[in-house]
Amino acid sequence: MARRIGLFVLALAMVGAMCGAALAGDTLADVKKSGVLVAGVKDSLPPFGSVDPNTKEFVGYDIDFVKYIAKKLGVKVEYKPVSSANRMPMLMEGRIDLIAATMTKNPERAKQIDFSYTYFLTGQKFLTKKGAVKSLKDLEGQKIGTAKGSTSEQNVKKAVPSATVLSFDDYPQGVLAVQQGKVIAVTTDESILAGQLGKLEKNPATKGKFEIPDIAISDEPYGIGMRKGDTNWVKFVNDTILEMEKNGEAAKIFTKWFGPDSDSPIARGSFTITADKRGTE
Amino acid sequence: MIGGLDFSVVSDNLSYFFIGRYPKGPLGGVGLTLYLAVVSLALSFIGGLVLGLMSVSRNRLLRFGSSTVIQTIRGMPLLMVIFWMFFLLPAMLGSGMTASWTIIVALTLFTSAYMSEIVRAGIVGIPKGQTEAAISTGLSHGQAMFYIILPQALRNMIPSFVNQFVSMIKDTSLAFIVGVTELTQIATQINNRTMLYPTEIFIFIAVIYFVICFAFTELSRWLERRLAYRKAI
Amino acid sequence: MLTYKFDWAIVTSGKYFDWIVSGFYVTIKLSMVSIALSFLLGLIIAIMRMSHLRPVRWFAHGYLEFFRNTPLLVQIFFWYFGSYKVLPAVANDWLVKQDFEFAAAVIALTIYTSAFIAEDIRSGVRSIPKEQMEAARSSGFSYIRSMQYIILPQAVRLTIPPLINQFLNLMKNSSLAMTIGVAELMYQARQVESYTFKGFEAFSAATLVYLALSFTITGLMTLYDKKVLQPLKGR
Incomplete structure (x- = not known):
């Protein structure tokens, strides 16, 4: 048996050696050549990315940004559903050309991949049953739901160390757990929670029973993720989103998904897309 | 209590459950589940045959090699094999692999290890005298295996293969974890969107899986009885 | 070209090592609790399957077929997310106060595995010659008592290898519990990956632990066969 395990370790090491190389070519040229932009997006997280049940098309804030980028390039878009946990590996392995999936910029991630300028700014809050949580104290020693591999998970562990953090594959499963009383709160970015609350408000069975108390534990700047060192591609995406800010497209997309008449109204406040380095240093 | 369930969420999304975004996007749902299972099973048959033949080979190195591969794979959860493939394949083969094909490779690798045992048992189950008789008529060892032993062994293995197909269909549900839109992933998507009907959604897909798997389990039993009957006469 | 730098230290000591170890404990606990319950439930179902009462037999048969022919993952999701609508409110409230993730995983694993165990026990019982039951009955034992004292003890001994x-x-299936937030070995390996981006090291560590567990269990089976079953057969 020892020999067998030894052999296995040897095999692993060999495969590992082959793994050494990862790709960082010129995505801009590749996408133009192939005529297809492969975008990693969320598929069940309105208002950022979800499949419309009637048309079966992808829709959302992230999707509209991807569409604009593709239009400017004159290429088609192929959407690949990603989760918070698998989006970075998928990008680094070259399965997707960019990540537009509610991804917070932070220094650890910025070591692995490159980010665009901030295209959305929000803060991490909690969604709970009405009246259940008034301050961070109410969360101590409780179970809190979030998604695997997200910054939300790491932030909440820091903010409420005594809480038990349960990580699901994605946020809606956490919301379901709140609804069923299995966790006291689900925590992530306000923008995502607002979308979830909007869904709960639309349903007569859950209307008026949930809220997002005004407790923020972090700033969350979203960036579009691209492979490290893919300079031309990063510049192109950055130029494009700055252009979107200038011609009013970015504000229009915001109003479409988060304006007062949307399902998840939040304020854009003073946020505009600028050549910022937020979250990456 | 079943009276409190509202299955309209199922009827509203019926086509999504069965074919996913097709024809506007790739095939998904039940269609993709069956596709993954059929392709992986066909490939596992080949993989199982190769590993199985290696394990009854007279060459010690081949025997040792196959048994190492088989034991290692059988010692791991399928989920682990899937993660490994997701991690290693792109590094080794570049970015050409889709998620569906990565899952197919993982399922194939995993199931081949189990298939090889079926193949081995099938070959060992044919009386030794047959090989000896074949060799005494002038066939080589390899010829005896391919023309005499294997055809009989394979026929006896058919019910086990069908059974393996049932496991395969159940195993495809793990593709959910890496975002392949087969039936389980579709169900979670709809559940995430609608929020209020997890009970209805999961009962529904459990029944779908059951109908498919049970049909094949019965087929396997029927084949087994027929085979037993043919042997008896 | 990027080069992947190996850093085995992260999984051999320190915080991430502790995560893997705690995952290992949860996997063991989950497997132990579930196998004990599966055995009990499997035994009950097997006895029901052999009952003289037709409805009881049918129920057990339906149970077996249904739970064997549905994916475990779907069953886990059902118990965790979907069971609240079909369980009575009292049971729900009680469950939610417990470690519900762990409980749902145990319930799903137990029900799934018990269906397989019940079939193993049944074929064990069938391999005991019929005459033994007849002899037991004619010497005054009731059906239940003959099962309890004569048939089952022998059947269980034969059933141990399949068990x-x-x-x-x-043990391998318990890895699926990660999907509902049970912090077992696979969950922890993925956590290490997402915190450190060192997937290769994290998965290698977890793989080695799974293989060690599997080989230990297989070894036990061979030992049992050699020390207990072979001598019995030889007698």
Whole structure:
């Protein structure tokens, strides 16, 4: 048996050696050549990315940004559903050309991949049953739901160390757990929670029973993720989103998904897309 | 209590459950589940045959090699094999692999290890005298295996293969974890969107899986009885 | 070209090592609790399957077929997310106060595995010659008592190898509990990956632990066969 395990370790090491190389070519040229932009997006997280049940098309804030980028390039878009946990590996392995999936910029991630300028700014809050949580104290020693591999998970562990953090594959499963009383709160970015609350408000069975108390534990700047060192591609995406800010497209997309008449109204406040380095240093 | 369930969420999304975004996007749902299972099973048959033949080979190195591969794979959860493939394949083969094909490779690798045992048992189950008789008529060892032993062994293995197909269909549900839109992933998507009907959604897909798997389990039993009957006469 | 730098230290000591170890404990606990319950439930179902009462037999048969022919993952999701609508409110409230993730995983694993174990026990019982039951009955034992004292003890002994095999499957299947937030070995390996981006090291560590567990269990099976079953057969 020892020999067998030894052999296995040897095999692993060999495969590992082959793994050494990862790709960082010129995505801009590749996408133009192939005529297809492969975008990693969320598929069940309105208002950022979800499949419309009637048309079966992808829709959302992230999707509209991807569409604009593709239009400017004159290429088609192929959407690949990603989760918070698998989006970075998928990008680094070259399965997707960019990540537009509610991804917070932070220094650890910025070591692995490159980010665009901030295209959305929000803060991490909690969604709970009405009246259940008034301050961070109410969360101590409780179970809190979030998604695997997200910054939300790491932030909440820091903010409420005594809480038990349960990580699901994605946020809606956490919301379901709140609804069923299995966790006291689900925590992530306000923008995502607002979308979830909007869904709960639309349903007569859950209307008026949930809220997002005004407790923020972090700033969350979203960036579009691209492979490290893919300079031309990063510049192109950055130029494009700055252009979107200038011609009013970015504000229009915001109003479409988060304006007062949307399902998840939040304020854009003073946020505009600028050549910022937020979250990456 | 079943009276409190509202299955309209199922009827509203019926086509999504069965074919996913097709024809506007790739095939998904039940269609993709069956596709993954059929392709992986066909490939596992080949993989199982190769590993199985290696394990009854007279060459010690081949025997040792196959048994190492088989034991290692059988010692791991399928989920682990899937993660490994997701991690290693792109590094080794570049970015050409889709998620569906990565899952197919993982399922194939995993199931081949189990298939090889079926193949081995099938070959060992044919009386030794047959090989000896074949060799005494002038066939080589390899010829005896391919023309005499294997055809009989394979026929006896058919019910086990069908059974393996049932496991395969159940195993495809793990593709959910890496975002392949087969039936389980579709169900979670709809559940995430609608929020209020997890009970209805999961009962529904459990029944779908059951109908498919049970049909094949019965087929396997029927084949087994027929085979037993043919042997008896 | 980027080059992947190996950093085995992260999984051999320190915080991430502790995560893997705690995952290992949860996997063991989950498997142990579930196998014990599966055995009990499997025994009950097997006895029901052999009952003289037709409805009881049918129920057990339906149970077996349904739970064997549905994916475990779907069953886990059902118990965790979907069971609240079909369980009575009292049971729900009680469950939510417990470690519900762990409980749902145990319930799903137990029900799934018990269906396989019940079939193993049944074929064990069938391999005991019929005459033994007849002899027991004619010497004054009731059906239940003859089962209890004569048939089952022998059947269980024969059923141990397939049971160990089921334990092996269960241990591997327990990895699916990560999907509902149970912090077992696979969950922790993925956590290490997402915190450190060192997937290769994290998965290698977890793989080695799973293989060590599997080989230990297989070894036990061979030992049992050699020390207990072979001598019995030789007698």
